Amino acid sequence: MNGRLICVSNRTGTTKAPSGGLAVAVSAALRQRGGIWFGWNGQIAEEGASAGEPDITHEENVEIIAGALTRQEYENYYLGFSNSVLWPVCHHRLDHVSFRRDYVDEYRRVNRRFAHQLGPRLKEGDLVWVHDYHLMPLGAELRAQRLEGLRMGFFLHVPFPPPDTLMVVPDHQWLVRSLFSYDLLGFQTQGDCMNFLHYVLEQAGGEMVGDSRVKAFGRELEVRAFPIGIDVGAFREMTRTAEARRTIRRMRQRNLGRAQIIGVDRLDYSKGLPERYRAFQKLLEQYPETQGRVVLMQIAQPTREAVEAYSDLRQELEWLSGAINGAFGDFEWTPIRSIHRSVPRSTLAALFAASRIGLVTPLRDGMNLVAKEYVAAQDPEDPGVLILSRFAGAAEMMTSALLVNPYNEEEMANALQTALQMSQDERVERHRDLMRVNEETDVAKWRASFLAVLEVVSQS
Numbered sequence: 001m002n003g004r005l006i007c008v009s010n011r012t013g014t015t016k017a018p019s020g021g022l023a024v025a026v027s028a029a030l031r032q033r034g035g036i037w038f039g040w041n042g043q044i045a046e047e048g049a050s051a052g053e054p055d056i057t058h059e060e061n062v063e064i065i066a067g068a069l070t071r072q073e074y075e076n077y078y079l080g081f082s083n084s085v086l087w088p089v090c091h092h093r094l095d096h097v098s099f100r101r102d103y104v105d106e107y108r109r110v111n112r113r114f115a116h117q118l119g120p121r122l123k124e125g126d127l128v129w130v131h132d133y134h135l136m137p138l139g140a141e142l143r144a145q146r147l148e149g150l151r152m153g154f155f156l157h158v159p160f161p162p163p164d165t166l167m168v169v170p171d172h173q174w175l176v177r178s179l180f181s182y183d184l185l186g187f188q189t190q191g192d193c194m195n196f197l198h199y200v201l202e203q204a205g206g207e208m209v210g211d212s213r214v215k216a217f218g219r220e221l222e223v224r225a226f227p228i229g230i231d232v233g234a235f236r237e238m239t240r241t242a243e244a245r246r247t248i249r250r251m252r253q254r255n256l257g258r259a260q261i262i263g264v265d266r267l268d269y270s271k272g273l274p275e276r277y278r279a280f281q282k283l284l285e286q287y288p289e290t291q292g293r294v295v296l297m298q299i300a301q302p303t304r305e306a307v308e309a310y311s312d313l314r315q316e317l318e319w320l321s322g323a324i325n326g327a328f329g330d331f332e333w334t335p336i337r338s339i340h341r342s343v344p345r346s347t348l349a350a351l352f353a354a355s356r357i358g359l360v361t362p363l364r365d366g367m368n369l370v371a372k373e374y375v376a377a378q379d380p381e382d383p384g385v386l387i388l389s390r391f392a393g394a395a396e397m398m399t400s401a402l403l404v405n406p407y408n409e410e411e412m413a414n415a416l417q418t419a420l421q422m423s424q425d426e427r428v429e430r431h432r433d434l435m436r437v438n439e440e441t442d443v444a445k446w447r448a449s450f451l452a453v454l455e456v457v458s459q460s
């Protein structure tokens, strides 16, 4: 049977009780095949110290190899090139790009260091699966070590931007060339595949050599969409425990019959949070009968607070919700309730189940798993309504959601009103379609299909 699986991602975790997102996605695959999970442990070495050798822990058949970053690596590779250049470019937020030569130099150096630490541990027949924008050149750095018999795939969790947006990055050609060291490139959507292929054909003199194969820089590779999903069964189960039922009942009682609208996001400028608050304000203005009858519950966990744009956003949101609550609220009703921290997954599942509307309105998003979690948590006989941004990758398949333009606050307010008034029959029908998408993109199928292609893809 197949070789070991080597997963490389910016952050490692544990395979035992992974908490959401990428960790859930890779840990089951690792447990199935056995292998290595390599990445950053989230620690920063003391000022002036080197990163040192990574620690190795064993969890059954999986070796977790995780080391620290130096302060300089953290600032220039992680906060710098990854999160102040690639992240905003991939999410069309060119106003947040800040480029410095040190950033890209460090990005290269860290990828090379990781490759030097990982390379000697690899064996012929291993499948190497690299995740996300922090690690685009890792494959090229591994190939430079002339390791034999490796198949390497890369999956991008964030959107791949159109060519003229990518070209804002001074090193765009180097980045794309380094992707050509992989045998398989996976994107979230067909739209991302098209953006990548446009770049390769228009800017790098590439040519198609099959429906999903492209040649450039003297190498061929396979390019496909693998839309990621959630562990649907596990998420649904979380809403059915006795504890969850009690929580759901308590939440409903506390809302006194008001319709709860739920938003759950990392506190990130790609998620369209100020626009969402203003759309909610428009709902209250344009449809005054909703005043006192709806509550927007926003859970927004702060991330990357060392990047200025993120701390500014938090202040803006606190100011906005204060202003809206001050203008519309009364002694018995607080229109917006926001919680700026992480919430246990079981509580999230109950929150989704207790909410009439899931409001998922990123300005741009690779996929967006919250949309899928909200759908999975609904009661199929009396489900809530998903309002989803057209610019989330999820919208490519979840066409039975109420799709909205997240820049258009009036359209979002109208969608909220439509959702509040939607008949049970229509809700049931839309939910059935959305659950079908959830099942088709279940995370187990996602990782199995990526690995199945990686295993057979021809190597140029």
Ligand code: ADQ
Binding pocket: 020, 021, 022, 157, 158, 228, 264, 265, 266, 299, 300, 301, 341, 342, 343, 344, 345, 348, 365, 366, 367, 368, 369, 370, 371, 373
């Ligand atoms: P993210 O940008 O993090 O992921 P998303 O897909 O929504 O976005 O995943 C977030 C996960 O974290 C969800 O499982 C959500 O429930 C959880 N979460 C969010 N806020 C939370 C909170 N306050 N407390 C607890 N849990 C919280 C990136 C890309 C996405 C892509 C995923 C997976 O940006 O587009 O869908 O990777 O590929």
